[in-house]
Structures are given as structure tokens and as C-alpha cells.
Amino acid sequence: MTETNSTPAAPPERRRYSIWDNTKFMLRLARESVPSVPVLAVVLAVAAATRTTVEMFVAPVILRQIETHAPLNSLLLAIVGFTLLLVLLAAGHDLCETYTSLGRISVRIRLLEKIGLKTASTSYINTLDAAFRAKERKSTQSCSGNNTASEQVWTTYTELLTNVIGFVIYLTVLSGLNGWLIALVLVTAVASYLSGKRINEWGYRHREEEQTAFGRFDYLQSAASGRDYAKDLRIFGLRPWIVELRAGAMRTLRAFYAHRERTTVWANVIDVVLTFARNGVAYAYLIWLTLAQGLPASRFLLYFTAVGGFATWITGMLDQCSELNKESLELAQIREFLDWPEPYDLDGGERLAARPGHVYELRLDHVSFRYPGADRDTLHDVDLTIRPGEKIAVVGLNGAGKTTMIKLLCGFLDPTAGRVLLDGHDIREYNRRDYYTLFAAVFQDFSVLDTTVAQNVAQRLDGIDRDRVRACLNEAGLTEKVMSLPGGLDAHIGRQIYEDGVDLSGGQTQRLMLARALYKNAPILLLDEPTAALDPIAENDIYEHYNRMTAGRTSVFISHRLASTRFCDRILFMKNGRISEQGTHESLLAAGGDYAQLFNVQSKYYQDDTDANTNAGTADAASGATDTTVKKADSNE
CATH class of the missing domain: 1.20.1560.10 (ABC transporter type 1, transmembrane domain)
Structure with missing residues (x-):
């Protein structure tokens, strides 16, 4: 190693x-x-x-x-x-x-x-x-x-x-x-x-102390006045608690300045x-x-x-x-x-020229990774080859190391042991910025800017291919919603800058991010819980389009819902920072291991829900109960 x-x-x-x-x-x-x-x-x-x-x-x-x-x-x-x-x-x-x-x-x-x-x-x-x-x-x-x-x-x-x-x-x-x-x-x-x-x-000489005190106050000030916490502040009555915390931070900061x-x-x-x-x-x-x-x-x-x-x-x-x-x-x-030092050489290294139509192979060569200050590895001795054009699903409980694996594949993190290889070459040999261009991704944390729909999809101001934007929105299932907005592709997203801006729901935002990933048309597609905020019907619609969306690309898909992984060529089940099982959906069920046990636990909720729907006798009740139990299943994953 x-x-x-x-x-x-x-x-x-x-x-x-x-x-x-x-x-x-x-x-x-x-x-x-x-x-x-x-x-x-x-x-x-x-x-x-x-x-x-x-x-x-x-x-x-x-x-x-x-x-x-x-x-x-x-x-x-x-x-x-x-x-x-x-x-x-x-x-x-x-x-x-x-x-x-x-x-x-x-x-x-x-x-x-x-x-x-x-x-x-x-x-x-x-x-x-x-x-x-x-x-x-x-x-x-x-x-x-x-x-x-x-x-x-x-x-x-x-x-x-x-x-x-x-x-x-x-x-x-x-x-x-x-x-x-x-x-x-x-x-x-x-x-x-x-x-x-x-x-x-x-x-x-005491600037570090000031930075710590100011950072805490600034964070609490943002939490108290920002929109992200507005609903929680009111529903849970958090105002006295936040005010008390902010007052304490202010006293610390005032004492330092005094x-x-x-x-x-x-x-x-x-x-x-x-x-x-x-x-x-x-x-x-x-x-x-x-x-x-x-x-x-x-x-x-x-x-x-x-x-x-x-x-x-x-x-x-x-x-x-x-x-x-x-x-x-x-x-x-x-x-x-x-002048803060850069641990990675973002401008040096071998240049990666664009290769239209080329499908890349990725490999984790006995990779381990430990975050600074941690007492154990998040990933340990992971050996994995993702073949060109292969669709990989990565599943497992929270904390298994799935998202860290994605960040290592992207080159956001470098392993503490082992190598990440692209077509057999260590990615640290390549220009890091060129390497990033090979990936399109949808992460759990969204980066939606207050600008137009078209600009959010294309991630640029000028030279936008509007026909391509429409096609990507259609693939992501967001065309109907966008066309209903005043301005269509030119409708403003967000309300911090534009008075006529609109706020998309969580599921709509995820679809927008899918459209953005498709617009980039990169050879490697990474999806980290891309349907977490979608209801079961909308999720199923995304999966039906998944094969078309990933055609001709190497793709890695992370999910907590095991039922959503059947369309992938191979499924990896991660446990304690390692790949404990891998295979197709059918072979993993037949093996009767951790994957099969977790799938049976999750499918039980769907089965119980089906019985409840039958007893209810109405399609509306079935739809509502299904949505409710799926959310319940998610909470138990």
C-alpha cells in the first residue's frame, strides 16, 4: 500500500x-x-x-x-x-x-x-x-x-x-x-x-482570541436574523435561547475589546x-x-x-x-x-486535455482517509475499480464513509494512504483544476445563487445554450414548473436580491441541481442523495430517466433507500469505512448479509403501507400513506 x-x-x-x-x-x-x-x-x-x-x-x-x-x-x-x-x-x-x-x-x-x-x-x-x-x-x-x-x-x-x-x-x-x-x-x-x-x-498578539469570539457572535447573529432558522425559531420557541447565547457571545467580545x-x-x-x-x-x-x-x-x-x-x-x-x-x-x-498555503497544487501538474466521447475508469487503490484531528479513519483500505461506463450505487448507514468516498473520487480530498487513479494514473500527477472538469455532481449541500433559472443551470452569465437548458430541465422533470414561472428560463430564483424572486421547494431545487449537472455534460456523474427531498412518485420518475441521463458516462450514485439502487450495474454496501459487500441487487439479497437485512427492514414499511392502503380502499389514502411511510422509513435509515 x-x-x-x-x-x-x-x-x-x-x-x-x-x-x-x-x-x-x-x-x-x-x-x-x-x-x-x-x-x-x-x-x-x-x-x-x-x-x-x-x-x-x-x-x-x-x-x-x-x-x-x-x-x-x-x-x-x-x-x-x-x-x-x-x-x-x-x-x-x-x-x-x-x-x-x-x-x-x-x-x-x-x-x-x-x-x-x-x-x-x-x-x-x-x-x-x-x-x-x-x-x-x-x-x-x-x-x-x-x-x-x-x-x-x-x-x-x-x-x-x-x-x-x-x-x-x-x-x-x-x-x-x-x-x-x-x-x-x-x-x-x-x-x-x-x-x-x-x-x-x-x-x-491576541488576535486568535478575537477571531474566535467574533466568529461565535457573527454565527449567532446570522442564526437569529437569517431566513434559514426563521421557522424553527417560531415553532420551537428558540428566541430566548438564541438571544441568551448571543448575549453571552457579546459579553465575551465586549470583555475582549474592553x-x-x-x-x-x-x-x-x-x-x-x-x-x-x-x-x-x-x-x-x-x-x-x-x-x-x-x-x-x-x-x-x-x-x-x-x-x-x-x-x-x-x-x-x-x-x-x-x-x-x-x-x-x-x-x-x-x-x-x-497567502494561506494550498495543500494541493491547483495550477501545476500534467494538463488533462478534453477527450470527447472517452469514458474514464476510476480506481481507489487501497485508500484510507482520516480527517485532521480524528482518532480513526473515515475510510480504511478501500480497494475499488469503477469500470468505464459503469453505474455504481453506494449504500450504507450514516457515517459509513459514502460522501467521503465521493470527495476522494472528485479530488477534493487526497487519501492519507493509498492512491486515487484515473485510467491507471495517480490523480495527483494531473492539474487539479483540469481534473475537476471531468465531473458533474449533485451534492447534499446545494449552491443555488439568487439569479435566473437559466444561469443557475448553465453556471455562467453569457453564451448560454438555452435549448440545452430546456433539454436538461426536461430530463430532470422541472420543465412544467419553470414554464409556469413569470419569465420562464429568465425567472429569478431566491428573494434576497430580487423582489420578484421565487423560492423552490426542496425537491424542485434538487431537480434544478440535476439539470445543472446534466448541462455540464461531464464524462463522470456523481450523485450524493439526489432524490432525498423528492416524494416516492417523483423519485421513481427520476429513476426511470436515470439510464438515459447516465448514458455514455461513468456514474456513482449514493442513496439511503436501497429500493432505488436496482437500476445500477453494481451495488456497494459500506460499513465502518469499508466495502463490506458488493454485487447486484439480486445477488446481495441472495447472500443474506447486511444489505439483505437492511432491505427487508425498509421494504417492511412499504409492505405494511400496502396493506394499509388496501384497507383504506381509496387511491388518495394510498398515495398519502405511501408518502408518510416512506418518510418514516427514511427517518429510520
Whole structure:
């Protein structure tokens, strides 16, 4: 038996993304969508820093004009000049701010698209990982609004650059003062930044705890407000229970955020203390220069303004560094999700070219599979060859491993031991996406989108073969229902988006999924309980069409109802993750094993029902009782 190690182990090793790494990431993202966003950030920073610098010089220049007894026209010219310059700078800044806002939104939406693409295209087994799902929710949350890190980071870049430019300008103005004063301001500001940085990283260090708490609250919120649970909430009176659970999740989440904010506030306290100390020393020194050294009033005013502004630039620069650090941590979580490793090579491997008319052979070569964290195999040493064009039925009790077998055949999961072979070749040698194209399937979980009937069948927006859609709907027995809807093939399914949308019943939805599988016209057809929601008459109608639907294809059919397997070439009875019996319906009954015993149990309900119908004496009673007992039989399977 060939041993493999393809089952994903623990969550991926956490990577560190620096601020510079995330800055380069955002610049690449902007270049893909709106290249003007970083350019306008620089323009805004220059305009803002220039305007503040001009404002700093207004009063000292005018005061200097008065000190030197400059002519009135010169004084007025200075005032008018400063006014016009400030108006132009303010107007240009506001214009750029308005223009860049749409671009920043576009960049955030582009990031959301990447998150959606990762979710939709990741290896299937990742979707079973709770850590992957939690990271997905957190990433989406970090892109959900204008104030989230994915958009707000551009404002932070702009303000940081503004502070850097202002710092350089003011440092030049203050270069004539004593160097120790400037050093004091720098040292205290850096100390404030370093302490704040350490404290503000608390949330990032505990992000797993936040993800768990938020995920639980989000789930309960969806359960309380979604349509899926609406009937149960009312019939079983679940509202108090759900509300209590949600309140508990909210308390946990609120406690986490309260702890985070209590921790973060110490960064602000330290910053206030250090800012007060450095400003007090600087102002005392300037007053001494004025009183002892005869510093002119205009120079005093300039230095006095510059010292305050210089401290503000440093504080602002370090504050923005701290803010950028927090936003970078959020961006890092998004990148952790986008860079989440793929256990399967979805883009590499040998290409599988389309082979019209070719019928494939599938084989499970001593395959075992164990889900991550499980203490035993779900499938154990299964050896099975599905011959080209063969119709296989897989039956057994719940938990026998039937659906897991389907997922292994599809390539959604890789075996922990053994091989899955396609025409004798290990499927891991092939391009996984090409391999998926060989299958059409109807799973127990449906993926019906709120769109038109035709688009749900064809799974595309354009280039739909409408005649083929009609033919597939007819094969699935849904033509009459679809043609009765307003719009026919263009009728809207679902009511979350369209006001005129319709909700199909469970059986109708299964027929729609059958039509979709037929439309794909893949050489291998997999049906996992495709008639579970159908009544016996509708189920029998599907079986009558089954041979025609599967003509020229290899097919695997899973069912709990043993009476529905007679049309298959071979029946596999699974028990405890193994194939315990296989053969035709007649041979398995003759063997008198588990299959025969379960069939006799199920058929007893049909027989008892037949007697009841005879006693009732009416066809209507027979129909109703049959439907009732079939449902009863299902519940006992």
C-alpha cells in the first residue's frame, strides 16, 4: 500500500509582514486598480505641509514688517500674498482629497475581490479548517468600510508624509537654536513611540482570541436574523435561547475589546506626560533667550511657533507610525489569509486535455482517509475499480464513509494512504483544476445563487445554450414548473436580491441541481442523495430517466433507500469505512448479509403501507400513506 502525507496538518506557520512589506503590497494593489492613489497621497502631503509652513511664517513676517517700519503697501502686499497662497493651497488640497477618495475605495474593493477569489478557489480541504474560516471572516471585516485599515491606511500614509515634510522644514528653521533642545524633543518623542508601539501590539498578539469570539457572535447573529432558522425559531420557541447565547457571545467580545482599550490607554498616558515635559523645557529656554539675549519679537514669535509645531510634527509623525503599525497588523492578517498555503497544487501538474466521447475508469487503490484531528479513519483500505461506463450505487448507514468516498473520487480530498487513479494514473500527477472538469455532481449541500433559472443551470452569465437548458430541465422533470414561472428560463430564483424572486421547494431545487449537472455534460456523474427531498412518485420518475441521463458516462450514485439502487450495474454496501459487500441487487439479497437485512427492514414499511392502503380502499389514502411511510422509513435509515 502506498503511504502518502497529503492531509493538511496544523494551521500554517505564521509569517511576519513588516510595515514596509505591507506598504509595497498596497502600492502593488493600487497599481493594479487606481495608480493615481499613491501619487495623490504625495500631493496631499506636500500641500498640507506647505500650508502649515506658510501659516507659521505669516505672523512673524508681518511683525517683522512692523518692526522695521516697512511701507504700508509692502505690509498689505504681504498680507494679500499670504492670503492668496493659503487659499490656493487649501483649494488644491480639498480638490485632491475629493478626487482620491473614489480611488481609495476602488483599491479596497480590489482587495475584497482578492479575498473572494481566495475563498472561491482555495483547496476544498481548507474550507473545512476552522482557522481558515476565522481568518477569512477577519479579512473581510478589515475591508468592510471606509474606516477600515484597507482604505484608511492611505490617509495614514498621507498624514505621515505630511509630518515628515513638516519635521524637515521646522528642523531647518530651528537649526539656529541649541542642539540639546532639539535632542530632548527627539528623545522624549521616540520614547513615547516605543512604549506606545509595544502596548498597541497587544491586540495583534491576541488576535486568535478575537477571531474566535467574533466568529461565535457573527454565527449567532446570522442564526437569529437569517431566513434559514426563521421557522424553527417560531415553532420551537428558540428566541430566548438564541438571544441568551448571543448575549453571552457579546459579553465575551465586549470583555475582549474592553481589555484591549484599557491596555491601549496607557500608551496615551505615557505620551501626554512626555509631551508636557519636552514642551515645558522648550518654552522655558525660549523665554530665557528673549529676556537674557535680547531675541527680537519677530524671531521669538517664529521660534515659539516653530518649537510648538516641531513638537507637534514629531508627535504626529510618531503617532502616525503607531497608527500605521496597527493598520499594518490588520493588513498582515489579510495577507496571512491570501497567502494561506494550498495543500494541493491547483495550477501545476500534467494538463488533462478534453477527450470527447472517452469514458474514464476510476480506481481507489487501497485508500484510507482520516480527517485532521480524528482518532480513526473515515475510510480504511478501500480497494475499488469503477469500470468505464459503469453505474455504481453506494449504500450504507450514516457515517459509513459514502460522501467521503465521493470527495476522494472528485479530488477534493487526497487519501492519507493509498492512491486515487484515473485510467491507471495517480490523480495527483494531473492539474487539479483540469481534473475537476471531468465531473458533474449533485451534492447534499446545494449552491443555488439568487439569479435566473437559466444561469443557475448553465453556471455562467453569457453564451448560454438555452435549448440545452430546456433539454436538461426536461430530463430532470422541472420543465412544467419553470414554464409556469413569470419569465420562464429568465425567472429569478431566491428573494434576497430580487423582489420578484421565487423560492423552490426542496425537491424542485434538487431537480434544478440535476439539470445543472446534466448541462455540464461531464464524462463522470456523481450523485450524493439526489432524490432525498423528492416524494416516492417523483423519485421513481427520476429513476426511470436515470439510464438515459447516465448514458455514455461513468456514474456513482449514493442513496439511503436501497429500493432505488436496482437500476445500477453494481451495488456497494459500506460499513465502518469499508466495502463490506458488493454485487447486484439480486445477488446481495441472495447472500443474506447486511444489505439483505437492511432491505427487508425498509421494504417492511412499504409492505405494511400496502396493506394499509388496501384497507383504506381509496387511491388518495394510498398515495398519502405511501408518502408518510416512506418518510418514516427514511427517518429510520
